[in-house]
Amino acid sequence: MYKYHCLNAISKSGLDIFPETYEAQETMEYADAVLVRSASMHEMEFPLCLKAVARAGAGVNNIPLEACAERGIVVFNTPGANANGVKELVIAGMLLASRDIMGGIEWVKAHAGETDVAKRAEKQKKEFAGCEIEGKRLGVIGLGAIGALVANAALHLGMEVYGYDPYLSVDSAWSLSRHIRHVKDVNEIYSQCDYITVHVPASENTKGMIGKDAVQKMKDGAVLLNFARDILVDEQDVMDALENGKLKKYVTDFPNPQTAGKDGVIVIPHLGASTEESEENCAKMAVKEIREYLENGNIRNSVNYPDCDMGKRGSNARITILHHNVPNMIGQFTAILAGRDLNIADLTNKSRGKYAYTMIDVDAENLEGVEKDIEKIRDVLKVRIIS
Ligand SMILES: NC(=O)c1ccc[n+]([C@@H]2O[C@H](COP(=O)([O-])OP(=O)(O)OC[C@H]3O[C@@H](n4cnc5c(N)ncnc54)[C@H](O)[C@@H]3O)[C@@H](O)[C@H]2O)c1
């Protein structure tokens, strides 16, 4: 029986994929796996039994990736599973910044019940007029799952689109329309675009990447959209730019005391991925990743260990070893098996930065003592025998 714990509400259609051999737990204490959305795990203590954390979503800045790796906990995310939900809200954000839709709706609410509301609305509506996005220039910073969808959708809405991503993946490159202008210097986005939207992961490298310098280079009256993470933007600099009229609007999906309720800021309560479809997609992908790892040892879409796949486990026992990426690890593992006269049917080893993963299929059912012996090897972080 495997045990899992959900730190946030996870869509039932995903949890339903767990078979009867899985049991939900009220706490993490005895869990083999944890499912999480945005809950911060940085201050949490992890039990020794915890083997996997699946982030039902894209951003993993709420999870201590290296601390997990050191404890032999594989962290997964669900790339692309909520990208369409975010794309649609970004388009909505551009429209909200361009026309005073919310001001107009508030005015109607305030005059509800007045018999001459229709006549008064016709007089009042000039106050809420705006501009169209067709023909305007959009700059997309980060052309991954979300950025690529936003860029393509904006083209379809008649915008001219500039895209910047120095680490563009081959998959993203294939998905992008050839009509998107591939920009090599982000300053070109700042200086040329009417709307700028950022879709990069939050990390030590990207924190504060849009601050005073970037804002000063932007066109007067530009609109900045942030559906990635608030820490990517130096929001005090953006507030100053809104106050002095340099920027027209800041649209953000991340409420905080600095931006909530402030003039010129449209703050949405982190709704980018809050659609039935995105929640289902993320939950299903997260549950499949956990099952694949617990039942077969395969790692798909990890963010702290290498992906590694030996297919479905057959009749052989499968030994899986998470370890540091240092020389002579495989030699030590195979020596232990050879010393017991055990035959290796298949073996795979993959590495990613400081960490590596070895999977060994062995032609035997009785592997007594093997787990303990491998665990004693220096630089081994976690050993499992799936049989
Ligand atoms: N608002 C929401 O609800 C919501 C939902 C999903 C994701 N997000 C946020 O959006 C981010 C992006 O999501 P995604 O699914 O597109 O991720 P992704 O990994 O598919 O794409 C990220 C892209 O950013 C690029 N990149 C990295 N550093 C860069 C830099 N310095 N300059 C330009 N490009 C850079 C990468 O090459 C990659 O192509 C997530 O990390 C998450 O923080 C928010």
Ligand SMILES: O=C(O)CC[C@@H](O)C(=O)O
């Ligand atoms: O789970 C959510 O609602 C938000 C997810 C989003 O921020 C992400 O990074 O995928």
